[in-house]
Amino acid sequence: MTTDILVLLPIIIPMFAGLIMLFIGRRPMAHRVGAALTGLLMLIITLWVIIRVYNSGTMVTFIGDWAAPFGISVVIDMAAALLLLSTTIVTFAIVVYSFQSIGMEREKFYYYPLILFMLTGINGAFSTGDIFNMFVFFEVFLIASYVLITLGGTKIQLQEGFKYIVVNIVASNFFVLGIAYLYSVTGTLNFADIYLKLDNYDGNIIIMTIVAVVFLFVFATKAGVVPFYFWLPGSYYAPPMPVIALFGALLTKVGVYAIARTYSLFFIGNSAFTHQMLLFLAILTIIVGAIGALAYTDMKKVIIYNILIAVGIILTGFSIMDQTATVGAMYYLIHDIIIKAALFLLVGFIIYRTGKVDSERLGGLIGQHPLAGWAFFIAALSLAGVPPLSGFYGKLFIVQSAFENNHYIAAIILLLSSLVVLYSLIKIFINVFWGEDMDFSKLKPVKYDKLLVSSIGLVIVSVAFGLGADLLYPLFEMAAEAFHDPASYASYLTEVE
Amino acid sequence: MELIIIILSGILIGASVYLILSKSVLRIIIGTSTLAHGVHLMLLTMGELKRGNVPVLDAEVSSYADPLPQALMLTAIVISFALTAFLLAVAIKTYRELGTDNVEEMKGVPHDD
Numbered sequence: 236m237t238t239d240i241l242v243l244l245p246i247i248i249p250m251f252a253g254l255i256m257l258f259i260g261r262r263p264m265a266h267r268v269g270a271a272l273t274g275l276l277m278l279i280i281t282l283w284v285i286i287r288v289y290n291s292g293t294m295v296t297f298i299g300d301w302a303a304p305f306g307i308s309v310v311i312d313m314a315a316a317l318l319l320l321s322t323t324i325v326t327f328a329i330v331v332y333s334f335q336s337i338g339m340e341r342e343k344f345y346y347y348p349l350i351l352f353m354l355t356g357i358n359g360a361f362s363t364g365d366i367f368n369m370f371v372f373f374e375v376f377l378i379a380s381y382v383l384i385t386l387g388g389t390k391i392q393l394q395e396g397f398k399y400i401v402v403n404i405v406a407s408n409f410f411v412l413g414i415a416y417l418y419s420v421t422g423t424l425n426f427a428d429i430y431l432k433l434d435n436y437d438g439n440i441i442i443m444t445i446v447a448v449v450f451l452f453v454f455a456t457k458a459g460v461v462p463f464y465f466w467l468p469g470s471y472y473a474p475p476m477p478v479i480a481l482f483g484a485l486l487t488k489v490g491v492y493a494i495a496r497t498y499s500l501f502f503i504g505n506s507a508f509t510h511q512m513l514l515f516l517a518i519l520t521i522i523v524g525a526i527g528a529l530a531y532t533d534m535k536k537v538i539i540y541n542i543l544i545a546v547g548i549i550l551t552g553f554s555i556m557d558q559t560a561t562v563g564a565m566y567y568l569i570h571d572i573i574i575k576a577a578l579f580l581l582v583g584f585i586i587y588r589t590g591k592v593d594s595e596r597l598g599g600l601i602g603q604h605p606l607a608g609w610a611f612f613i614a615a616l617s618l619a620g621v622p623p624l625s626g627f628y629g630k631l632f633i634v635q636s637a638f639e640n641n642h643y644i645a646a647i648i649l650l651l652s653s654l655v656v657l658y659s660l661i662k663i664f665i666n667v668f669w670g671e672d673m674d675f676s677k678l679k680p681v682k683y684d685k686l687l688v689s690s691i692g693l694v695i696v697s698v699a700f701g702l703g704a705d706l707l708y709p710l711f712e713m714a715a716e717a718f719h720d721p722a723s724y725a726s727y728l729t730e731v732e
Numbered sequence: 733m734e735l736i737i738i739i740l741s742g743i744l745i746g747a748s749v750y751l752i753l754s755k756s757v758l759r760i761i762i763g764t765s766t767l768a769h770g771v772h773l774m775l776l777t778m779g780e781l782k783r784g785n786v787p788v789l790d791a792e793v794s795s796y797a798d799p800l801p802q803a804l805m806l807t808a809i810v811i812s813f814a815l816t817a818f819l820l821a822v823a824i825k826t827y828r829e830l831g832t833d834n835v836e837e838m839k840g841v842p843h844d845d
Contacts, residue, residue, distance in 0.1 A: 367804055374811045378818065385822055390842040393826040397757070397838070400819055404764045404812075405752065408771045411808050415771070418801065419778040472841075 239296040241287065242309050244280050245319050245358040249273055253351035263342035267334055270347040274327030277354075281320040288316045289710060293717075295364070295727045303364070303728055304428035310364030312724060313714035314565060318361045318492060321569050324696060325484050325576040326354050332580050332689040333477045335682050336587055341387055341475070349386070350481065353379035360489050366417065367424045369493065370410050373457070377403050380486060384474050395473035402466045406456040413449040417501070420446065427725035430500040434722075440505050447502035447509045451494065451516075458490025458546050461519040468527065471539045476583030479535070483542050484576035488568060491546055495553040495564070499718040500725075506556070513554035518645055520547035521652045528659040532595045532666075534582045537659050541578075541618065544652050545571040551649060552633040553718065555640055561715035563632025566704065570625040574618050574697045578660075580690035581611045585667055587686065590679050594663045599672030607687060608668040610694045615660035617697055619653050625701030737777045744770030757823045757833040761816065768812035772805045 252273040256266050288294055293312040297303055311319070330350060337346055356376025363369050381403075385396035418424060420442060421432045436443070452463065459467040467487075471479055494513070502509045524543030531537050549571065552564025584607055585600070586592055601608040617624035620631075630653065637646035700707070717724040744766050751763025779802070784795025827833050830842065 367807075371807060371811070374815075378815065381815075381818060381822075385825075388825060388829065390829050393822065393829050394838045394842060397819075397822055397826050398835075400815075400822060401752070401760055401764060404815055404819070405767065407815075408764075408767045408812075411771045411775055411804075414804070415775040415778045415801075418775075418804075424800075 239294065241280070241284065242294045242296040242311055242362065243298075245277065245284065245323075245362060246309075246355055248277060248280065249351040249354040249358065253348040253355065256348040256351070257345065261343045261345075263339060266342060266345075266347040267330075270330045270351060271327070273351060274323065274330055277323040278320075278327060281316070281323045284311060285313075285316045285320055285710070288313050289713070293724070293727060304423050304425035307368050308364040308425060308427075309362055310426070310724075310727065311362045312717045313710060314492075314717050315361045317565070317569055317710065317714055318488075318572075319358055321572045322354065322357055322361070322485055325572055325693070326350065326481070328576065328580070328689040328693050329477050329481050331685055332480075332583070335685045336583065337475060337477055344386060346383075346386060349379050349383050352376075353383065353481070353485075355379075357485055357489055361492060364426050365424050366414055366426065366429070366497075370407070370414060373410065373489070373493075374407060376486070376489070377407065380482065383478050383481070384470065386478075387475065389473075391473045395470045398466055399470040402456065402470075406453050406463075409449055410453040413446055413453060416442070416446045416449065425728070426496070426500055427728040430721050430725045431728065433501055433504065436504060443502060444505050444508060447498070447505070448512075450497050450502070451509075451513065454490045454494045454497070455516065456490075458487045458494065458550075459520075459543055460490075460516050460546060460550065461523045461543075462516075464520065464523065464543055467543070468536065468539050471542070472535055476579065476586060479539075480576050480579035480583065483539065483579055484572050487542055487546055488549075488572055491549050491553075491568065494550065495718055498553065499556065499561075500721045503721070510554045510556060513550060514642065514645060517547045517550035517554055518648055520544075520550070521648055522547075525652050525655040528655055532662075533592050534585065534594050534663055534667075535592055537594075537663060538575075538578055538582055541656060541659065542575065544656060545575065545618075548630065548633065548649060548652065551637065551645055552629070555633075555636050555642065556719055557636055557640065558715060558719045559632050559639070560636035561718040562708075562711050563629045563634075563636060564718075565629075565711050565714045566632065567626070567629025570617075570629055570697065570700065573693055573700065574614055574626065577690055577693035577697060578611075578614050578618065580686070580693065581607060581614060582663075584683060584686045584690055587681055588678055588683060589673070590677070594666040597667045597673050598670035599668070599675075601668040602672070603675060603678070604668075604687075606691060608664070610691045611660075611668070612664055613698065614694050615657065615664060617694075617701065618660060619657035621657075623701055623704075625697050625704060627701065628704045733781050734777050737773055737781065741770040741773040741777070744773065755834050755836050757827070757835060760835070761819050761823060764819065765812065765816045768808070768816075772808055772812075775805050775808065776801050 298307045353376045356372045359372030456463040524540045527540030552560045620626035634646045748763045748767035751759045779798030785793040787796045787799035
């Protein structure tokens with residue numbers, strides 16, 4: 236068996252593009268072209284990966300031809316492939332958006348290479364089949380995010396960036412500790428092999444529960460789950476808008492993906508405790524996010540607290556872990572990556588145009604920017620889950636499964652959270668786009684065509700995803716299979732033997 | 733031998749918790765690197781410290797030390813080294829911009845002037 240290069244391309248291409256950009260030095264224009272071209276190339280490749288996975292099943296490659304479980308294996312199943320595609324779409328839109336918003340100073344100091352390095356880490360974390368390799372890719376995108384959050388060196392960025400770095404370093408150290416415990420129990424690092432070893436595990440179940448809690452602490456800190464969300468509202472408030480969009484859409488979702496992966500493959504022995512705990516924390520996350528989203532009139536804060544609600548909803552789906560719930564969670568995960576980025580970019584557009592972040596000091600913008608206004612309206616409806624937009628399907632499946640499994644409180648809180656999301660976003664819409672006209676002469680004379688193109692483009696992608704959700708159902712069914720039926724994920728290992 | 737190392741790593745992690753919870757930026761940074769040391773020792777211990785010969789393939793030796801935790805630890809050390817260096821750079825820049833090394837004063841939304 237030779238190494239299949241296609242599986243590795245989503246990791247290799249952004250890395251080499253970033254390296255080349257580092258070597259050509261401070262040339263912002265060349266960096267722009269390079270980043271956009273890399274984005275386009277990645278779009279083609281991730282689409283190709285999805286088609287390959289759909290036709291011939293999970294793609295596996297062994298690095299250096301060291302057969303699993305001894306070497307590092309890279310495994311792209313449907314869930315990873317869909318996440319790779321949505322990550323690429325969002326990154327491409329944000330790169331285009333950055334042309335007119337991030338400012339020449341940051342572009343000179345290697346802003347685009349950093350985005351590409353972050354993409355390398357995120358893609359790697361999605362597609363790796365090895366727990367220690369996942370840690371390494373976590374560090375790759377985290378260190379890129381450390382630089383991105385402090386790049387520019389304004390006071391708030393340094394202050395919040397320092398806290399962000401310390402919190403993440405502590406969590407990463409516990410990740411290594413969790414891997415150490417897991418290795419001492421199973422003696423392997425390969426996801427599929429760990430699953431097979433733990434499937435007929437007859438040791439002390441308490442040890443595995445402790446490992447599960449350590450891993451949950453790590454990934455919950457990265458994903459912003461209550462009670463480890465405390466750093467999120469402050470840190471995500473600091474950097475400029477495109478960076479927040481990148482973090483809010485992608486970084487928390489990597490944590491959610493890691494929770495889903497580990498809680499479906501490793502910690503199934505004592506799911507009466509571990510998955511109940513996950514469900515409990517997910518519901519708490521929704522409630523805290525809802526309180527935050529209602530409490531602020533600052534547009535950035537409202538959307539940041541909406542991240543928490545989305546994380547809670549996805550984790551509710553993954554904690555129930557049956558077929559309907561995981562299909563719903565996959566739908567909502569992909570939907571939320573795209574629509575969260577679109578919302579952040581639209582809010583960023585309003586902030587760049589008006590120079591204000593408080594929605595109550597704005598008004599009447601619909602006459603000036605009808606397109607942005609209606610795009611924001613559609614994005615708000617989509618996030619709240621109004622059919623036929625894309626948020627509806629995920630929520631429908633998750634709520635249906637919660638009722639089937641007698642989690643009535645979870646289902647009701649999930650439904651109520653939709654109302655909170657709708658209220659918090661429509662309040663922004665009404666304040667900013669309707670109401671009394673603000674002083675239009677104070678609008679900043681900035682160029683904004685690329686800002687609008689990329690943010691409305693994302694809304695269009697999201698609407699198309701919602702309308703085509705029925706057609707895409709087979710893909711999501713395949714993606715969810717790896718979670719509710721982990722034996723199918725591990726089958727590449729059993730077939731080899 | 734394992735027991736001693738585990739106790740040592742417990743002491744290191746305990747000390748690092750104390751340091752990270754303090755208010756001075758430098759103490760926090762020393763705390764994060766101490767935490768990394770404790771965790772790395774723990775990782776090393778998980779493969780059993782000494783249970784045979786060096787992990788080089790040899791016909792006469794049947795019991796080898798487990799090379800994997802050592803390889804993992806090496807990777808983790810390099811990562812934590814890079815992170816500490818970067819964190820120190822951020823800390824000195826933060827001190828110059830904000831004029832304080834007390835995290836208690838690093839609150840709210842500071843304004844650029």
